[in-house]
Amino acid sequence: MAHVECRNIRKSYGGHEVIRDFNLSVSDHEFVAFLGPSGCGKSTILRMVAGLEEISGGDLMIGGARMNDRDPGDRGIAMVFQNYALYPHMSVRGNITFALERAGVAKDEIARRLGAVVETLGLGAYLERKPTELSGGQQQRVAIARAMIKTPEVFLFDEPLSNLDARLRGHLRVEIAKLHRALKTTSIYVTHDQLEAMTLADRIVLMNQGRIEQMGTPEEIYTRPATLFAAGFIGTPNMNFLELEAAEGRLRDGVLDLAAPFALAPGKVTLGIRPGAVKLVAEGDPGAFPVLAERDEFHGETRLLALRSGSQSLLAAIPATVRIAEGERLWARVEEAAMHVFDTGSGMRLAA
Amino acid sequence: MRQRTALPYLFLGPALVVLVILAAVPTIYAVNISLQNRTLSAPDADYVWFANYLRLFSDDRFLNALWVSLKWELLTVSATMVVGIGLALAMFEAANARWRAILCLLFIIPVLLPRVCAAFVWKFSFHPLYGATTWPVRALTGETPDLLATPWGAMLAVAFVDVWQWGLFFAVIILKLLESLPPQPIEAARIDRAKGWEIHSFITLPMLKLPLISLVLVKAIESLRSFDLVYVMTRGGPGISTETLDMYAYSQGFIEAGNISYASSMAVIMMVLTVVMFTTIWKRVQK
Numbered sequence: 001m002a003h004v005e006c007r008n009i010r011k012s013y014g015g016h017e018v019i020r021d022f023n024l025s026v027s028d029h030e031f032v033a034f035l036g037p038s039g040c041g042k043s044t045i046l047r048m049v050a051g052l053e054e055i056s057g058g059d060l061m062i063g064g065a066r067m068n069d070r071d072p073g074d075r076g077i078a079m080v081f082q083n084y085a086l087y088p089h090m091s092v093r094g095n096i097t098f099a100l101e102r103a104g105v106a107k108d109e110i111a112r113r114l115g116a117v118v119e120t121l122g123l124g125a126y127l128e129r130k131p132t133e134l135s136g137g138q139q140q141r142v143a144i145a146r147a148m149i150k151t152p153e154v155f156l157f158d159e160p161l162s163n164l165d166a167r168l169r170g171h172l173r174v175e176i177a178k179l180h181r182a183l184k185t186t187s188i189y190v191t192h193d194q195l196e197a198m199t200l201a202d203r204i205v206l207m208n209q210g211r212i213e214q215m216g217t218p219e220e221i222y223t224r225p226a227t228l229f230a231a232g233f234i235g236t237p238n239m240n241f242l243e244l245e246a247a248e249g250r251l252r253d254g255v256l257d258l259a260a261p262f263a264l265a266p267g268k269v270t271l272g273i274r275p276g277a278v279k280l281v282a283e284g285d286p287g288a289f290p291v292l293a294e295r296d297e298f299h300g301e302t303r304l305l306a307l308r309s310g311s312q313s314l315l316a317a318i319p320a321t322v323r324i325a326e327g328e329r330l331w332a333r334v335e336e337a338a339m340h341v342f343d344t345g346s347g348m349r350l351a352a
Numbered sequence: 353m354r355q356r357t358a359l360p361y362l363f364l365g366p367a368l369v370v371l372v373i374l375a376a377v378p379t380i381y382a383v384n385i386s387l388q389n390r391t392l393s394a395p396d397a398d399y400v401w402f403a404n405y406l407r408l409f410s411d412d413r414f415l416n417a418l419w420v421s422l423k424w425e426l427l428t429v430s431a432t433m434v435v436g437i438g439l440a441l442a443m444f445e446a447a448n449a450r451w452r453a454i455l456c457l458l459f460i461i462p463v464l465l466p467r468v469c470a471a472f473v474w475k476f477s478f479h480p481l482y483g484a485t486t487w488p489v490r491a492l493t494g495e496t497p498d499l500l501a502t503p504w505g506a507m508l509a510v511a512f513v514d515v516w517q518w519g520l521f522f523a524v525i526i527l528k529l530l531e532s533l534p535p536q537p538i539e540a541a542r543i544d545r546a547k548g549w550e551i552h553s554f555i556t557l558p559m560l561k562l563p564l565i566s567l568v569l570v571k572a573i574e575s576l577r578s579f580d581l582v583y584v585m586t587r588g589g590p591g592i593s594t595e596t597l598d599m600y601a602y603s604q605g606f607i608e609a610g611n612i613s614y615a616s617s618m619a620v621i622m623m624v625l626t627v628v629m630f631t632t633i634w635k636r637v638q639k
Contacts, residue, residue: 086537
């Protein structure tokens with residue numbers, strides 16, 4: 001088990017710099033998820049940690065030793081790939097034991113470790129099959145077994161569940177969580193799926209365009225997004241953003257007129273409100289503002305209501321039992337604690 | 353429905369007729385001649401049925417040709433594959449995209465050369481007095497080595513030209529096959545502590561097993577038709593040490609005795625052997 005540290009890591013292709021001054025410290029036993037849209041550099045960093053991608057500058061430390069120039073096999077890591085990357089001509093058994101055979105581990109030791117891993121992942125019935133004879137979920141389980149048997153210092157996951165269908169994804173996600181709880185191996189998990197990041201990770205590293213946008217526990221990032229990007233990326237359905245003008249303790253746009261949650265310098269602000277925080281109230285309720293119901297989407301548990309107030313539109317998630325006619329005039333209210341205020345120009349969160 | 357089933361025959365018909373005329377007619381004609389005692393010097397002939405075939409098996413020169421052909425097959429096929437795989441791996445590991453493109457272009461040129469031309473070029477190059485390849489030996493020792501005058505020297509020299517043409521070409525094909533492989537298993541193997549050569553012997557080459565076997569078969573069939581190379585470079589010599597089956601059949605039929613029936617029986621035996629051998633190998637591989 002080990003501590004992973006990235007110090008000022010840079011990556012450039014030719015003259016084009018894609019990652020600049022990336023600093024991150026993952027402590028022992030920690031499960032860190034890199035979350036971000038495609039092309040944000042999260043996979044590139046993972047591949048640099050794995051040694052599959054050259055590091056252009058900075059230091060990568062694993063367990064206190066500098067790894068920049070070590071071969072992938074000598075870094076004490078194991079990796080699970082998005083498309084499984086199994087050896088197609090080998091049986092499941094051959095796939096799982098390949099690394100131990102290369103490392104010259106004794107036969108009975110291999111058999112012992114194989115037995116344990118196979119039991120954990122329930123692969124006993126498939127040992128002699130070829131990867132092509134297995135389903136996607138089973139193949140990814142073999143890939144996880146192949147990584148596990150090496151008892152690595154660090155587990156690297158590169159979007160391991162993205163190629164699976166929704167049901168299997170949920171199932172395997174729970175299995176990965178259980179495995180981590182049992183093994184406690186330091187893990188870095190790359191994903192573009194916020195649900196996976198939120199449920200698995202001790203800490204989320206939210207990335208955008210090669211930089212860290214925000215770092216923190218899933219709860220921190222959800223409840224206190226540091227930037228507009230973080231606010232918009234995390235949470236389903238997406239956060240509502242209202243462009244308003246702050247002045248004299250009020251947030252206004254000509255039609256809307258809300259009380260500011262805290263004292264704000266005059267200027268343009270973006271108010272972020274999660275759909276779940278928009279409450280429908282009776283007329284005359286303090287802080288209520290008039291809205292027009294434009295569209296009503298039934299989502300099972302909840303109903304997603306598209307509301308309009310002047311030029312601004314926002315979504316409200318309300319219990320599915322409440323029935324609203326499209327075109328109906330309503331009153332809505334938002335708790336001050338549920339208001340996220342961002343500076344429109346810089347995109348940074350404003351706090352009291 | 354009737355029309356739909358008849359249509360393919362309409363389109364295939366003309367092509368099949370051409371094929372039958374080109375392939376079946378000479379084959380049947382050869383089989384027919386092989387059952388007679390026809391020579392080029394006499395206009396008439398009688399049916400001797402299987403006498404030619406029986407004679408073959410007591411003909412030492414035929415048995416020698418059979419042995420030479422077998423040696424030739426094993427030598428050229430294995431050398432071509434070794435050279436092809438070796439060069440392809442070297443390019444895959446060491447050359448960047450630009451160098452790969454340049455090398456591939458160079459490696460394809462020899463196979464574009466007609467065999468006869470390649471044979472003449474190298475025959476002259478091996479010439480004891482004027483050849484370019486023999487020049488260093490001449491310059492250093494003053495001797496005039498005649499590679500084509502020794503039995504093994506001749507065999508290896510002819511095989512060299514064959515591998516020069518096909519080994520380099522196969523290197524290009526195998527390089528393209530390697531490039532077409534998905535990169536992730538190779539990356540996984542690197543993380544699994546496989547060293548450079550281990551990645552290829554355990555991962556990439558086994559992944560290419562089927563295409564490589566197909567290449568072996570293609571080369572084996574191609575090696576059987578090396579008549580022009582042998583004819584130009586050695587004419588089966590020195591003595592009969594490089595006389596392959598087709599070379600011997602040709603000399604029986606046209607150079608020496610004009611024994612056209614005897615030569616035909618050899619050709620028929622070659623055809624049967626080839627068909628039987630390759631179908632069994634192919635069936636094995638398919639399993």
